[in-house]
Amino acid sequence: MQSRVAGLGQRFGVLAVGGIVGLLVVLPVLRLGYVVWTEGAASLDEVIAQGGLGRAVLNTVLLAGSVTVVAVPLGTLAALGLRRADVPARRWWRFAMLLPVLVPQFVLGYSWTQAYGRAGFTDVALGLPWPSVLGPWGVWAVLVVNTVPLAYLFAAIGLATRAEPNLERAARASGARPVSVLLDVTLPLLRPSIAAASVLTFALTMESFAIPQVMGTPAGFTTVTTTIYRDLSLGSDPRSFVEALALSLLLVALTLLVVVPADLWLGPRLRVTRVADPEGALTLNPRGQGGRWVAAGLGTYLFLGVVVPLVALLAASVTPAVGVSPSPRNWTLDNFRFVVNSRSIDALGRSMTLALMAATLLTVLGGCVAVLERRRAGRAMSSLVTITLVLPGSTLAVAMLITYGRWLGGTLTLILLAYLAKLWAFAHRPISGALDRFPPEQLQAARASGAGPLTAVRTVALRPLAPALLGAWLICFVTALHEVTMSSLLYGPGSDTLAVVALNTQELGRIGPTAALSLLLTLVMLAPAVPAWLAIRWLRTPRRLHPRRVRGAIHVG
Amino acid sequence: MRGPRASRTRAALFTSLMTLTLLPLGCGSDSGSDAESLTLYTCVSDETIQPVITKFEADHPGTEIKLFRAPTGDLNARVAGDERSGGLRADVIWACDPLTMQGYADRDLVGGWTPSAGANIPDHYRTDDYVGAAVLYMVAVHHEDAPAPRSWSDLTGPDYDSVAVPDPNVAASALGALGYFAQEPDYGIGFYSTLKEQGAKQVSTPDDVTAGVAQGLYQAGITIANSAYLAKDAGSPIGVVWPEPGAIAIYGPIAIAKESSDSTVARDFVSYVVSEPGQQVLAKAGSYPTLPGVKGPEIPQGAPVVYPNWSQVTANKDALLDEYQQIFGG
Numbered sequence: 001m002q003s004r005v006a007g008l009g010q011r012f013g014v015l016a017v018g019g020i021v022g023l024l025v026v027l028p029v030l031r032l033g034y035v036v037w038t039e040g041a042a043s044l045d046e047v048i049a050q051g052g053l054g055r056a057v058l059n060t061v062l063l064a065g066s067v068t069v070v071a072v073p074l075g076t077l078a079a080l081g082l083r084r085a086d087v088p089a090r091r092w093w094r095f096a097m098l099l100p101v102l103v104p105q106f107v108l109g110y111s112w113t114q115a116y117g118r119a120g121f122t123d124v125a126l127g128l129p130w131p132s133v134l135g136p137w138g139v140w141a142v143l144v145v146n147t148v149p150l151a152y153l154f155a156a157i158g159l160a161t162r163a164e165p166n167l168e169r170a171a172r173a174s175g176a177r178p179v180s181v182l183l184d185v186t187l188p189l190l191r192p193s194i195a196a197a198s199v200l201t202f203a204l205t206m207e208s209f210a211i212p213q214v215m216g217t218p219a220g221f222t223t224v225t226t227t228i229y230r231d232l233s234l235g236s237d238p239r240s241f242v243e244a245l246a247l248s249l250l251l252v253a254l255t256l257l258v259v260v261p262a263d264l265w266l267g268p269r270l271r272v273t274r275v276a277d278p279e280g281a282l283t284l285n286p287r288g289q290g291g292r293w294v295a296a297g298l299g300t301y302l303f304l305g306v307v308v309p310l311v312a313l314l315a316a317s318v319t320p321a322v323g324v325s326p327s328p329r330n331w332t333l334d335n336f337r338f339v340v341n342s343r344s345i346d347a348l349g350r351s352m353t354l355a356l357m358a359a360t361l362l363t364v365l366g367g368c369v370a371v372l373e374r375r376r377a378g379r380a381m382s383s384l385v386t387i388t389l390v391l392p393g394s395t396l397a398v399a400m401l402i403t404y405g406r407w408l409g410g411t412l413t414l415i416l417l418a419y420l421a422k423l424w425a426f427a428h429r430p431i432s433g434a435l436d437r438f439p440p441e442q443l444q445a446a447r448a449s450g451a452g453p454l455t456a457v458r459t460v461a462l463r464p465l466a467p468a469l470l471g472a473w474l475i476c477f478v479t480a481l482h483e484v485t486m487s488s489l490l491y492g493p494g495s496d497t498l499a500v501v502a503l504n505t506q507e508l509g510r511i512g513p514t515a516a517l518s519l520l521l522t523l524v525m526l527a528p529a530v531p532a533w534l535a536i537r538w539l540r541t542p543r544r545l546h547p548r549r550v551r552g553a554i555h556v557g
Numbered sequence: 558m559r560g561p562r563a564s565r566t567r568a569a570l571f572t573s574l575m576t577l578t579l580l581p582l583g584c585g586s587d588s589g590s591d592a593e594s595l596t597l598y599t600c601v602s603d604e605t606i607q608p609v610i611t612k613f614e615a616d617h618p619g620t621e622i623k624l625f626r627a628p629t630g631d632l633n634a635r636v637a638g639d640e641r642s643g644g645l646r647a648d649v650i651w652a653c654d655p656l657t658m659q660g661y662a663d664r665d666l667v668g669g670w671t672p673s674a675g676a677n678i679p680d681h682y683r684t685d686d687y688v689g690a691a692v693l694y695m696v697a698v699h700h701e702d703a704p705a706p707r708s709w710s711d712l713t714g715p716d717y718d719s720v721a722v723p724d725p726n727v728a729a730s731a732l733g734a735l736g737y738f739a740q741e742p743d744y745g746i747g748f749y750s751t752l753k754e755q756g757a758k759q760v761s762t763p764d765d766v767t768a769g770v771a772q773g774l775y776q777a778g779i780t781i782a783n784s785a786y787l788a789k790d791a792g793s794p795i796g797v798v799w800p801e802p803g804a805i806a807i808y809g810p811i812a813i814a815k816e817s818s819d820s821t822v823a824r825d826f827v828s829y830v831v832s833e834p835g836q837q838v839l840a841k842a843g844s845y846p847t848l849p850g851v852k853g854p855e856i857p858q859g860a861p862v863v864y865p866n867w868s869q870v871t872a873n874k875d876a877l878l879d880e881y882q883q884i885f886g887g
Contacts, residue, residue: 035641052882052886117774118772118773118774119772119773119774120772213761214761217724217727217760217761218758218759218760218761218765220759220885220886229630229727230726230727232630232631232633232634233628233629233630233633233726233727233728233729237660237874238637238664241633241634241637244634320791320792321771321788321791321792321793322767322768322771322772322788322793323700323771323772323773323788323792323793323794323795324791324792324793324794394630394631394634397634397638398634398637398638401635401638401639401642402638402641402642403642404642405638405639405642405643405646406642406643409639409642409646410623410625410646488627488628488631489627489631489634489635489638491625492623492625493596493623493624493625511768512791
């Protein structure tokens, strides 16, 4: 009887989440496929044979692969390095590692050209330009800088939720060298988190547009997304429009070739079924100068990757015109006055509301998929939600528009649905990487002792999963807050977001106001990120529950 | 072993999740009566479109204009999405180039009516389906340290080893320039081959050309006049030239949607934009008007202007872009 009820519950869960996946992911993608099939089937061979597409596909795959193999190890190393107690200002570095992800992609790409390009900041100040910043190497470098924090976050969440400090201590006590402990104990435990970070980094690089467009196009470096943008730019011709949709589906197919095998084959093998009490990450107290080297490495990465470009952006924002020296006598706040107005403040409010709703719903939805992918019936869901992550924002927006525009066109609701579809995998992957520490037996014990469902979940399940849930929430919130591609295509009267206002300003073609708005946008990101990060830190700190609170938790409700 | 309570817990959580997810569906922002409103789709800059809307609404109390403004690529995608989900939701479209608008007209989305006030707009800025509301002029821009070109052909001379060219695959104004040079016997597509041989670089948009020349990355470039004068007036070290045989005029047409051809407010708005008062507002906001006699932003005395043959550009677009890509790639 019990197993029948449990089976029914599982089936209901799979059906409910499957229904949402169907509405947010499958239906829009099928609509795209239908449009391509009915309107472009005859010319598909021409689309595939078009000049330059083969090179764009090769560039895209090579870029995604090379960014993943560098960014994921770097992010993991940073997380492992920051376990050392001898890293000076360790707490600060943990927060600072997230700075590059708080800077919107188009801002980061643009600021790098201002910092390192010819006639850029380092050229003017030091006579040290990096001409290759415009081209494949520049695109690769900025994408690595942009995705390292993601890999770091996944590894840090993995360490917080999956660490087995006692195993590591036992290995050390038995005479294992630190490298052996790392290779034989720590990294195997981190594998699901590393795999999740790799899949997400690969998918994000495949769909990245702003950085290749800003830094690659001037040097003739094209990717599938920049080709799609080109098709849409001159797409009042229906054939160009269908070409753009067909190329988007090609991008999805290319990514799924990597993601589906990873999910179906690798995923279940990497999961650790051992359940243990959450003990938090082990803090190492090694001897030597290692901590300083870790701090020096992180400092160099952040200085070159974020600080110099942001200083260049600051210089551009206080300079009245391009080509004018950014010396103090030329400084002006006009650019900031130009961009701060009632429209941008209203738009900020809407962006905040949308990002809050999206991040909260996505954390719930991501958790659901992470639970259900462990059941046979729900195994394909994790791959399915990755489809809409890979679809370029403009194409996903078109997909949502042709599926739901009839009823929701121009509303905030349609933008919210697009965010949910786009970022679902963002929320799912970090939670999935942490979920095998979820202690179902303890949950059942709490319920058997009389705790209500919510109390049992809150007191038993949430604590070990909290770093992953908060991490997922934070990354969704930040990404939704500076999302521009979909919002700029889906907004209507009274539903323009801050990024849309930013885009409109950028469209004016004036670097000063664009730089000013980019800086303000980055500061807006910091405002909610700081308390969220403090909350993660608080939750990550292992602490014992007071016996009276435990009793209360079990008996309340 | 899981008990029925655990299953009920899961069921309760999923029910809550569904409720949470579907709740926002009821909170659309697009509400209210459409009796005296019109929806305008445009790619015209915010700086130009906002004053025009404000003045029109002030002159027509009770009228509301719902605006969707986006770059041409997004505008195209939005229109294409509308077409496939119940039809175009705009009553009026104000595009930034005739090529885009002709695409809409060919698909029977716009056209069939132009305002009587449009008769005052020169012939080369209108068709039976749409009428030019504003103009972009493609001009030459040069860094202060480089000589000013007198004609377009000077850019292929020995004085310039780094010229910036906007990408005609991205910017319709650049495609207009490509169309003009390709049609002109003295230039032809060979103009671009020579530029490339001399070390010219392709950038994305005309604004990128202006910024690159101002930064000193390029000695000169082809850009739009508004962008060049904006940078020059703000202090950038550049010069702006209307070279011989002329600055290339790219007009931004406005048209009424076929489905809204009977809408009085839509007709009133299109008529207003091409009328003298509307053109004055637009000119004051920094755009070049199409109506002769209305003073707009700076045009040097006696500056020559040339006009691409848009029907030829439209007919030969694919061949033109193919030829261009053979030269600059991308």
